[in-house]
Amino acid sequence: MNDLSVHFEGVSKIYPHFALDDLSLELPTGTIMGLIGANGAGKSTTIRILMGLVHQNQGRVHVLGREMPREQAAAKLDIGFVSEDTRLYGSATLAWHMKFIRSIYPQWDQPYAEKLLRRFDLKPQQKIKGLSHGQRVKAALLLALARRPRLLVLDEPTTGLDPVARQEVLGELMAVLADEDRTILFSSHNTLDVEQISDQITFIDRGRIIASDNKEIFLDRWRRLRLVLSPEADLPSLPGVVEVGGSGRLPVLVTNRFDPAMVSACNDAGATVQAVDPMTLEEIFVANVHSRREKQTV
Amino acid sequence: MNYAMVRRLIWKDWYLQRWAILGSLVGVVATLGIIATGAKVAFLIGLILLIMVIISIGAQMAVATIVTERKEQTLPFVMSLPISYREYTASKIWGNLIIFLVPWVTMVLGSFGLLLLSPSSRGLLPYTAIMSTEILLSTCLILAVALITESQGWTVVAIMVGNLAVNGIGYVVAHIPGIAKEMWGSTIQWSGAASALLLAEFAIVVLLLGVTFLVQSKKKDFL
DSSP, X not given: OOSEEEEEEEEEEEOSSOEEEEEEEEEETTOEEEEEEOTTSSHHHHHHHHTTSBOOSEEEEEXXXXXETTTHHHHHTTEEEEETTOOOOTTSBHHHHHHHHHHHOTTOOHHHHHHHHHHTTOOTTSBGGGSOHHHHHHHHHHHHHTTOOSEEEEESTTTTOOHHHHHXXXXXXXXXXXXXXXXXXXXXXXXXXXXXXXXXXXXEETTEEEEEEEHHHHHHHOEEEEEEEOTTOOOOOOTXXXXXXXXXXXXXXXXXXXXXXXXXXXXXXXXXXXXEEEOOHHHHHHHHHHHHHHHHHO | OOHHHHHHHHHHHHHHTHHHHHHHHHHHHHHHHHHHTOOXXXXXXXXXXXXXXXXXXXXXXXXXXXIHHHHTXXXXXXXXXXXXXXXXXXXXXXXXXXXXXXXXXXXHHHHHHHHHHSGGGGGGHHHHHHHHHHHHHHHHHHHHHHHHXXXXXXXXXXXXXXXXXXXXXXXXXXXXXXXXXXXXSSSOOOOHHHHHHHHHHHHHXXXXXXXXXXXXXXXXXXX
8 A cells, every 4th residue: 555656756848838847746556646737737748758658858757666658568558548538449349449458458357347338338339430428438448447457547537528427437436446456547627526536636737736635634724714804903814825815804815724723813813703614626726726826926 | 579569559450441451452453454454455544543552552551540540549549558659660660561562462463473474565574573662662651751740741742752753763764774675575684773773672661661660769759
C-alpha cells in the first residue's frame, strides 16, 4: 500500500503556447486520484507524459517502478488507458477488439470481460461504427478493465455520456476499487464524477498543480462563513481566507483552514457567524483557482 | 524491439485492410489478363489500369493505416498498448511494405511472365523492372511522408509527386541510350545503365525507409 504507482518529480513540458511547469505528483498504490482542471489546464498533457506518449523536457517520471518514457512498453503492459479522444476501429467488431487485446495481455480475464459485456449491455458482434458514444466509451473501458491492469488511467472518460451511461461507468469503476492493489488516475473537469469515486484530489490549473490532498481533508477544511459585522467591528483576521465576498456589513469569507474555534474567534471580534456552509468540490476547485490566479496577477 | 508486438500490429493492419488487399490482387490479375489478350489497345488500357491499381493500393495503405489512424483517433488506442514508438514505426513500415509487395510481386511476376511468353517483347524486361521498382520507390516515398508528417495534406502531395515521377522517370529512362537501344528488341539486354538505375532505386528505397525509421525514433511527442 505504501509504494508509489506514479511518481512525477519536477516535470516540465514546454509547448509554444502552453507549459507544464515543475510538476511533482505522487500516486500511492491502491488509491484513486481525481485530477481536476479546466479545459487546457494540463490534465491530458500530464497523462500523456505518464503514458510515455509525450516526452517531458525536464524531470523524472516513474510509473509502476518503470522509468518513463524509456520503459513505456513494459509499463503499459500493466496499464489500462482510456481517454476521451480514444476511438476503436469502426469497421471491426467489439469481439475482434477483445480477441486482439486478449492476444497481447496474458492477464486478460475472459469471464470478467463477459460479465462487463452483460453489465454494459454490449453486443460483441456489433461493429464499433454502429455503437453510440456511450457504448463506445463502455467498450473502451471493457477492453481496459478486462486486461486486469494494476494502474487504470482515465482521461475524461465520462465526457459526453448521458446520466445513465455515466453512472454505469462510475459504478464499474467503484467495483474495481474492491481490489485494493489497483490504482486509478481519473482526470475530469466534472467535479461531481471525481467526488464520487476519488479518495485523493489534485487540482491543476495553467500547467501547475495548485493543490493535492485527501478528498475528506479538502471537504473538511474548506468552508464558507457568512458573517454579520457590528457597526464598530472590522473584518476579523482568520487563517486561510482565500476569498472575501458579500457586502460591507455582511461579508462572506471562504477559508481553506476551517476550525470550529473560528466561530468563537469571530464572535470575540464583534462579528456574528450566521452560517458555516460546507463547500462542494466544484466550489473548492473554483475558489482555489481564483485565489491562485489573483496571487499570480498581484 | 518486441517483435511479437510488431507482428500483432502488422496482422491488425492486414485484417483491417483485407478487402483493399484482396481488391488490389483481383485488379492486378484482371489487368494482367487484359494485357495478355495481345491486342494493342487492350495492352495499353491494361498497362494504364495496372499502374493505376498498383499506385492506388500503395497510397491507399499509407493513408488508411497511418494518416486515418491519427485522423480518426485510433492512434491513442494503439499507443496505449505495450509498445514504443519504434515498434509502432517498424510495424507500419513492414506492414505497409508487405501489404504492397503482395500485388507488386504479382504484377512483376505477371509482367515478366507475359514478356517472356512473347518473344518480340522480351527486350522490354529491363525497362519493366526499372519502372516496377520506381513504383515501389514512389510508394516508399508516400509511406515515409505519411509516417513522418502524419498529415493528410503532405501525404496527398507525396502521392501526386510519386505519380508524376512515374510518368517523368518512365519517359527519361526510355530515352537513356543504353536502355532505349535494346528496349524494343527480342533479347533481354541488361546494360550498365539499366543495372545502375535498378540498384540506385533499391538503394534509395532502403535509404528512405532507414531515414524514416531514424527520424521516427527521435520523435518526442506522439499524440
